[in-house]
Amino acid sequence: MLSLSVNGQSYPVDVPDDMPLLWVLRDVIGLTGTKFGCGIAQCGACTVHLDGQAVRSCVLPVGAIGNRAITTVEAVGNTPAGQKIQQAWLDVDVVQCGYCQSGQIMSAAALLAHTPNPSDDDIDAAMSGNLCRCATYVRIRAAVKQAATGKIEILQTIGSAPEGAAS
Amino acid sequence: MSTESFTPEPTESIDLQRRSVLKHGGLAIAFLWLGGTGAASAMMSARRQPADTAAAMADGNPPFAPNAFIRIDSEGPVRLVMPSVEMGQGIYTGCSMLLAEELGVGLDQIKVEHSPPSDDLYGIPALGGQITGGSTSTRATWSVLREAGAVARSMLVSAAAVKWHVDPATCTVDRGVVHHAPSGRSATFNELADVAGRLPMPDKVQLTDPKDFKLIGKPIRRVDAADKIKGATQFGLDVRVPGMKVATVKACPTFAGKLASVDDKAARKLPGVVDVLRLDNAVAAVGEHFWAAKKGMEALVIEWDRGVNANLTTQQLQDAIADSARNGKGIVARDDGERPQGTLVQSEYSSPMLAHATMEPMNCTVHVTHDQCEIWTGTQVPMRAAQEAAKITGLPIEKIVLHNQYLGGGFGRRLETDWVEQAVALAKQVPYPLKVVWTREEDIGQDHMRPMYHDVISAVLDASGKPIWYGYRTSGGSVLARFAPGAMGKDGLDSDAVECVVETPYDIPKAHVEWIRHDMPPGFIVGWWRGVGPTHNLFVVESFIDELANHAKKDPLEFRRALLQKNPRALGVLNLAAEKIGWGGQPLPARVGRGIALGDPFGSHVCVIVEAEVTPQGEVRLRKVVAAIDVGIAVNTSSIEAQVQGGVLFGLSAALYSGLTIKNGAVEQSNFNNYRVLRINETPVVEVHRVVNTQAPGGMGEVGTAIAAPALANAIFAATGVRLYQLPVDRNLLVQSPDALKSVASAAAPERRETA
Numbered sequence: 001m002l003s004l005s006v007n008g009q010s011y012p013v014d015v016p017d018d019m020p021l022l023w024v025l026r027d028v029i030g031l032t033g034t035k036f037g038c039g040i041a042q043c044g045a046c047t048v049h050l051d052g053q054a055v056r057s058c059v060l061p062v063g064a065i066g067n068r069a070i071t072t073v074e075a076v077g078n079t080p081a082g083q084k085i086q087q088a089w090l091d092v093d094v095v096q097c098g099y100c101q102s103g104q105i106m107s108a109a110a111l112l113a114h115t116p117n118p119s120d121d122d123i124d125a126a127m128s129g130n131l132c133r134c135a136t137y138v139r140i141r142a143a144v145k146q147a148a149t150g151k152i153e154i155l156q157t158i159g160s161a162p163e164g165a166a167s
Numbered sequence: 168m169s170t171e172s173f174t175p176e177p178t179e180s181i182d183l184q185r186r187s188v189l190k191h192g193g194l195a196i197a198f199l200w201l202g203g204t205g206a207a208s209a210m211m212s213a214r215r216q217p218a219d220t221a222a223a224m225a226d227g228n229p230p231f232a233p234n235a236f237i238r239i240d241s242e243g244p245v246r247l248v249m250p251s252v253e254m255g256q257g258i259y260t261g262c263s264m265l266l267a268e269e270l271g272v273g274l275d276q277i278k279v280e281h282s283p284p285s286d287d288l289y290g291i292p293a294l295g296g297q298i299t300g301g302s303t304s305t306r307a308t309w310s311v312l313r314e315a316g317a318v319a320r321s322m323l324v325s326a327a328a329v330k331w332h333v334d335p336a337t338c339t340v341d342r343g344v345v346h347h348a349p350s351g352r353s354a355t356f357n358e359l360a361d362v363a364g365r366l367p368m369p370d371k372v373q374l375t376d377p378k379d380f381k382l383i384g385k386p387i388r389r390v391d392a393a394d395k396i397k398g399a400t401q402f403g404l405d406v407r408v409p410g411m412k413v414a415t416v417k418a419c420p421t422f423a424g425k426l427a428s429v430d431d432k433a434a435r436k437l438p439g440v441v442d443v444l445r446l447d448n449a450v451a452a453v454g455e456h457f458w459a460a461k462k463g464m465e466a467l468v469i470e471w472d473r474g475v476n477a478n479l480t481t482q483q484l485q486d487a488i489a490d491s492a493r494n495g496k497g498i499v500a501r502d503d504g505e506r507p508q509g510t511l512v513q514s515e516y517s518s519p520m521l522a523h524a525t526m527e528p529m530n531c532t533v534h535v536t537h538d539q540c541e542i543w544t545g546t547q548v549p550m551r552a553a554q555e556a557a558k559i560t561g562l563p564i565e566k567i568v569l570h571n572q573y574l575g576g577g578f579g580r581r582l583e584t585d586w587v588e589q590a591v592a593l594a595k596q597v598p599y600p601l602k603v604v605w606t607r608e609e610d611i612g613q614d615h616m617r618p619m620y621h622d623v624i625s626a627v628l629d630a631s632g633k634p635i636w637y638g639y640r641t642s643g644g645s646v647l648a649r650f651a652p653g654a655m656g657k658d659g660l661d662s663d664a665v666e667c668v669v670e671t672p673y674d675i676p677k678a679h680v681e682w683i684r685h686d687m688p689p690g691f692i693v694g695w696w697r698g699v700g701p702t703h704n705l706f707v708v709e710s711f712i713d714e715l716a717n718h719a720k721k722d723p724l725e726f727r728r729a730l731l732q733k734n735p736r737a738l739g740v741l742n743l744a745a746e747k748i749g750w751g752g753q754p755l756p757a758r759v760g761r762g763i764a765l766g767d768p769f770g771s772h773v774c775v776i777v778e779a780e781v782t783p784q785g786e787v788r789l790r791k792v793v794a795a796i797d798v799g800i801a802v803n804t805s806s807i808e809a810q811v812q813g814g815v816l817f818g819l820s821a822a823l824y825s826g827l828t829i830k831n832g833a834v835e836q837s838n839f840n841n842y843r844v845l846r847i848n849e850t851p852v853v854e855v856h857r858v859v860n861t862q863a864p865g866g867m868g869e870v871g872t873a874i875a876a877p878a879l880a881n882a883i884f885a886a887t888g889v890r891l892y893q894l895p896v897d898r899n900l901l902v903q904s905p906d907a908l909k910s911v912a913s914a915a916a917p918e919r920r921e922t923a
Contacts, residue, residue: 015456015458016438016439016458019458020458023456023457023458026405026457027413027455027456027457027458028456030407031398032398032401032404032405032407033397033398033399034398035402035404035526035527035575036404036457036528036604037526037527037528037607037839038607038838038839039606039607039838040607040838040839040840042838042839042840043526043607043839045526072398073397073398074397074398074399077397086396086397089392089396090388090392090393090396093386093388093389093392093805093809094392094396095255095389095391095392095395095396096255096256096257096809096813097253097254097255097525097526097527097573097574097575097576097577098255098391098392098395098396098400098573098575099402099525099526099527099575099576100526100575101395101396102398105396123847124847124848125848127847127848128846128847128848130847131526131839131844131846132526132847133524133525133526133576133578133817133844134255134526134576134813134817135812135813135814135816135817135820135845135850136809136812136813137816137845137846137847137850138812138816138850138852138853139809139812140847141847141850
């Protein structure tokens with residue numbers, strides 16, 4: 001029986017050591033915010049934090065985790081960087097279908113925690129492992145910058161930040 | 168492009184009137200792509216219909232449900248039922264804005280719900296059913312949802328007026344509250360719901376004057392964003408039902424092949440493996456969780472009967488389709504009589520098969536009992552999915568309960584129902600609820616792919632190089648013939664196959680357009696792919712227009728302008744895009760070029776200019792994209808920007824990297840490592856500029872995708888002088904000189920030695 005520390009809570013899990021963390025989170029613990037996209041660490045939809053580092057949970061065997069702290073998108077808002085990133089994601093209205101965005105947010109939050117003022121190149125390097133088929137990349141870049149600087153990134157067409165429901 | 172010369176003769180006069188009648192062809196075709204196939208009753212309405220009673224009952228029986236879209240309870244938020252499905256295009260926000268604008272509530276006071284399957288209540292008339300596709304959602308709901316909101320508001324005001332014994336005209340509505348200023352009274356919608364629910368439907372209602380819009384036309388945040396950034400949104404893959412088991416499935420990789428045999432002894436011994444199920448052409452391993460199912464699948468020894476396609480290759484498919492385009496008998500889509508005399512120029516283009524590769528792989532959860540079939544999945548066609556489940560289970564349609572989910576991408580893939588049918592057929596074999604999850608490999612290998620195409624395009628030019636006639640022979644499989652056979656046109660014409668080429672924005676007086684139907688081999692099922700027919704046709708037409716400009720030694724912008732003097736909306740977006748990118752300004756560096764593409768797909772007008780650099784080694788780097796769009800009345804300007812940006816990048820991604828190839832009758836690609844798609848580090852700035860006017864709303868979700876590829880191809884031509892006749896981009900054609908590759912090889916050589 002393994003014990004996993006997920007979002008500050010301890011979960012005993014009776015699973016094979018080679019089972020990827022992704023499926024333990026989703027199908028055993030029941031935290032479905034972390035997504036399955038490829039199973040081979042090519043798309044980043046399954047990104048979680050292991051002691052604050054962004055990792056692809058679809059290829060991470062649970063047996064290799066030990067007592068390191070796992071953070072998922074459900075709790076990343078409790079960290080300062082995660083909170084800033086989620087707020088910027090809302091302000092810039094990044095999401096479309098939203099399926100990849102759990103992973104995007106986890107990668108972006110890890111970037112911001114380690115690099116408080118990322119350049120365009122830093123953003124590209126940290127985020128290039130996360131695919132988005134809706135191609136929300138332009139707004140992802142804007143939102144990471146806004147989270148870092150606090151300065152409003154004005155959308156190109158519309159000249160003002162979106163207003164309304166999702167605040 | 169090949170060139171042929173004829174003796175030039177004066178062109179005859181042009182029948183412009185006829186052309187202008189046909190000018191709306193593209194829009195009409197888009198709207199009618201399924202016309203005539205659906206039930207005549209399929210029609211959404213602003214007012215209560217017979218089917219509404221049962222629908223409202225199933226939705227908590229709220230005291231006030233004046234139509235299929237609005238539910239007001241005695242407490243809590245106003246519930247809005249969404250006629251279209253949300254797959255990223257922002258339609259839940261757009262539909263909510265239309266309803267809320269007229270109802271008189273803020274978007275922070277509402278809660279959205281997925282609609283249940285019903286053609287009667289949620290059918291888009293032009294599509295003949297409850298279908299989200301063809302960029303029709305806003306166009307089809309723009310009027311009816313505002314009216315639905317106004318009907319509800321009128322009844323709530325009447326309810327207040329009845330209670331207070333005042334004239335309804337003296338009442339006002341603000342954020343879900345009816346006020347009567349003269350007496351200082353007010354009541355919330357919740358408080359009025361019970362009385363309003365017993366009032367008669369108003370015949371006529373007053374819609375808000377556009378100048379008083381509070382929501383429509385503004386940049387409004389998405390109603391689904393708050394949950395999506397917290398991982399709290401439930402997609403199909405996130406469904407968890409008590410007692411559920413998880414299956415993964417493998418169908419015969421060779422299309423039309425069958426399952427010959429499977430040895431499951433080893434698999435069944437694995438911990439967590441529950442069952443192994445069989446279908447004619449597939450096998451499923453069932454586990455306590457996905458990982459057990461996947462390990463079970465890997466332990467199966469499967470023999471396939473590969474059938475008629477066992478030796479099929481991409482080359483064979485391409486040769487056959489090219490032969491069709493050159494020599495096949497076409498179905499005439501447009502014919503303006505004899506080809507005029509002049510210089511004849513001709514080119515051939517080909518486009519590959521494409522996978523959808525939605526981020527959320529296909530999945531469906533099903534529980535079949537003796538008298539009911541319950542389904543949880545994300546689908547663009549809830550009613551069609553329910554109908555297929557009824558056929559497979561033998562249950563009457565009212566015993567199929569389908570819970571639609573947020574879609575982790577659609578792009579046309581979820582207009583199909585194959586994975587739902589498969590999941591129902593598997594779940595029918597077991598007593599427990601079964602969640603069937605496709606691996607990414609299955610998702611790409613068993614896609615209903617965008618068809619391949621081959622086209623022969625030609626033009627007759629006058630002495631100045633201006634086209635006076637164009638010819639088009641396009642060959643490809645028909646999605647429409649399978650999806651909605653009743654929508655096929657005269658002589659069996661597939662209108663989708665020739666959309667955006669039967670009519671172009673340009674003033675070219677005569678044309679001859681033919682579609683040569685070229686069915687794929689058995690088992691190769693072609694499907695709708697974002698941008699559908701226009702995505703392919705605009706690549707050919709707009710690449711060829713660039714070729715004609717080059718042939719005439721004219722600037723591509725000026726060449727197009729000269730052909731658009733009678734089309735102010737097309738000219739408007741062309742001029743706007745050119746101005747914003749600074750066309751003709753500062754000279755560009757070597758091997759950097761800009762390419763224009765222009766079109767009017769889905770009832771909107773769009774021009775995209777791509778600026779790209781091609782390295783000496785043939786790699787393409789996107790530097791900048793400027794899009795100009797005229798969609799008529801805008802509902803949510805933030806959504807428009809997002810859809811153009813995402814749509815253009817989706818199209819550029821495919822043009823740069825994507826194509827399915829076939830070996831042994833099976834797809835060779837399997838995952839994102841070999842089915843490459845665009846990443847953020849390859850993404851340029853994408854500016855979106857809008858022409859503002861009060862024309863009726865156009866479609867939005869597919870417009871950017873449809874116009875992207877030709878802008879890229881034209882930019883690459885401007886940068887290198889190399890014309891690309893085939894997608895995706897072949898870097899080998901773009902290498903500056905053999906020396907350029909040598910320098911890369913020598914730079915890489917030491918590394919290779921180290922690893923050897």
